[in-house]
Amino acid sequence: MSVNTNSLQLSDYLEKLPGTTFKRLYQQPSTAFAIFRRMLPHLAKTIVMAMLYIPTPFLISDLEIWVKPNSKRQKDQALATLRSLHIIQSAGPQSMTLTTNFRNSLRLALEGGGGHHSFGVPSTLPVPSDVDLALLDRYARKKWDDILHYVVNSVEYSDMREKDTSGGGPKASVKELLIAGRLVEKRSVATISITQAGFTFLLQEANSQVWTLLLLWLEAADAAGERAGMDSVDMLSFLFLLASLELGRGYSTDALTEPRRNMLPYLVDFGLIYIPPHDHQQYFPTRLATTLTSSESSLRSVSAGFLAASEGGISDAGDKNAIILETNFRVYAYTSSPLQIAVLALFCELKMRFRELVSGKLSRQSIRKAVDMEEASSPPVIVDQIRLWQLDTERMSVCPGFLFKDFESVREYEDMANFAGEIGVLKWRNDRKGMFFASKVEQIKDFMKNRRKAEQ
Amino acid sequence: MVRAVRGVLVECDPAIKSIIVNINSENNEYIIEDLDDSHLVVQENKVQQLKYLLDQRLKDTIMEPERDSDSDRDVKD
Numbered sequence: 001m002s003v004n005t006n007s008l009q010l011s012d013y014l015e016k017l018p019g020t021t022f023k024r025l026y027q028q029p030s031t032a033f034a035i036f037r038r039m040l041p042h043l044a045k046t047i048v049m050a051m052l053y054i055p056t057p058f059l060i061s062d063l064e065i066w067v068k069p070n071s072k073r074q075k076d077q078a079l080a081t082l083r084s085l086h087i088i089q090s091a092g093p094q095s096m097t098l099t100t101n102f103r104n105s106l107r108l109a110l111e112g113g114g115g116h117h118s119f120g121v122p123s124t125l126p127v128p129s130d131v132d133l134a135l136l137d138r139y140a141r142k143k144w145d146d147i148l149h150y151v152v153n154s155v156e157y158s159d160m161r162e163k164d165t166s167g168g169g170p171k172a173s174v175k176e177l178l179i180a181g182r183l184v185e186k187r188s189v190a191t192i193s194i195t196q197a198g199f200t201f202l203l204q205e206a207n208s209q210v211w212t213l214l215l216l217w218l219e220a221a222d223a224a225g226e227r228a229g230m231d232s233v234d235m236l237s238f239l240f241l242l243a244s245l246e247l248g249r250g251y252s253t254d255a256l257t258e259p260r261r262n263m264l265p266y267l268v269d270f271g272l273i274y275i276p277p278h279d280h281q282q283y284f285p286t287r288l289a290t291t292l293t294s295s296e297s298s299l300r301s302v303s304a305g306f307l308a309a310s311e312g313g314i315s316d317a318g319d320k321n322a323i324i325l326e327t328n329f330r331v332y333a334y335t336s337s338p339l340q341i342a343v344l345a346l347f348c349e350l351k352m353r354f355r356e357l358v359s360g361k362l363s364r365q366s367i368r369k370a371v372d373m374e375e376a377s378s379p380p381v382i383v384d385q386i387r388l389w390q391l392d393t394e395r396m397s398v399c400p401g402f403l404f405k406d407f408e409s410v411r412e413y414e415d416m417a418n419f420a421g422e423i424g425v426l427k428w429r430n431d432r433k434g435m436f437f438a439s440k441v442e443q444i445k446d447f448m449k450n451r452r453k454a455e456q
Numbered sequence: 457m458v459r460a461v462r463g464v465l466v467e468c469d470p471a472i473k474s475i476i477v478n479i480n481s482e483n484n485e486y487i488i489e490d491l492d493d494s495h496l497v498v499q500e501n502k503v504q505q506l507k508y509l510l511d512q513r514l515k516d517t518i519m520e521p522e523r524d525s526d527s528d529r530d531v532k533d
Binding site: 395397399406407427430448 | 457458459460461462463464465466467468469472476488489491492495497498500503507510514
């Protein structure tokens, strides 16, 4: 279990799940709806909506009339996505249907029918007077910043280290997840340091960060298996449910099944839900949870904070940060946020620290250190030089996948290579050698099977 | 019969490729398929090790420029 160079993403995780798991997931209207909302490109949504209330299988020839010839590529990609998420299935050689569970659940979600608790059970208890949106946002931000800070702080920058910020920090369970997911690495008993994956994680948008951590959690649950009484499919369903809840509203903990109630302490540690200290019968989803399946960003990420700082200087009243980067590679950052300073320390040599200002310098060595872990977004003049330094470490680009070779005929080779190109997984081809390299294999296999059948 | 071989596609310039081929020639444990001047397929679990060895080779050959840590020289061309 580890996060590779690119942090784990929801789509990759879902693609690896077997069809039976999807069947279970799609029993919940909230899950079907969340997948529909978050995971599908617009064209795929349109296709699903067209098929949702059609009683008979949908002919592929009908779809072809619908889609303009110059959008064939988008159409093929949309269908490939729908297939990989087990939303559509073949109903014959030239037609397709929605899978039963997905169709039923999405209909329920849209029409609001059924007696299911799929969208959460609101608590009937009064909301404690101190719980409001501001408190929930503050709470979620604090929790999440603690986690990020733990990831950043794992880098040695002894001269800048602040003792007073270490108070609290994430729970041991969260730290274990970060280590297990190799976002940070244990170098010795006492010291840990950020990894390349951790650096990528840090610069992601908050929403992706949350998913990265949640998926690590699901993988850990899978690894622990039934022994720990955790079922990753049910856990994923519950996460999708959380995403459909309303911010600022209390939901009943009594209405939850026991395994789901057991998940609550972890979700509290991640900052996804808030449980009032004196009232354990209701839980409040925070913005981190309710934005899980929407594209709007939740709390502002570290990189967005820097971007705003470097673009606008003084942007809004609450955020008077600015970074000045001189053409002699000196850096001045007007910030007192320990988190932002820690991130800066990842790729600058920080030299001086004043109240609300730190200054430092970019150098080959400091950038080298950062690009070893993957580099951030930076202002223009310096970028070229950073790129040059970065080239030092990027002498080869790599892409995992499969090499296809030993085809029986030129036709077979061409058909398959072209198909791989159409669904966007072709990375290299050589017609003379009759070989190609694709980043994914599943759909090409299906295509190959169908092609064989058609030939017989 | 068509085959799909799992591996990692490596793209690099020809000079780097020749170093990789050279590294491979010692034990023949990295390269699955030599594709063309700038592409190779490499064993998935050996990529990190290969990157490390490549870095070592290059460190031996490339001089690190002297460090000029405190000059205020403006490097705008």
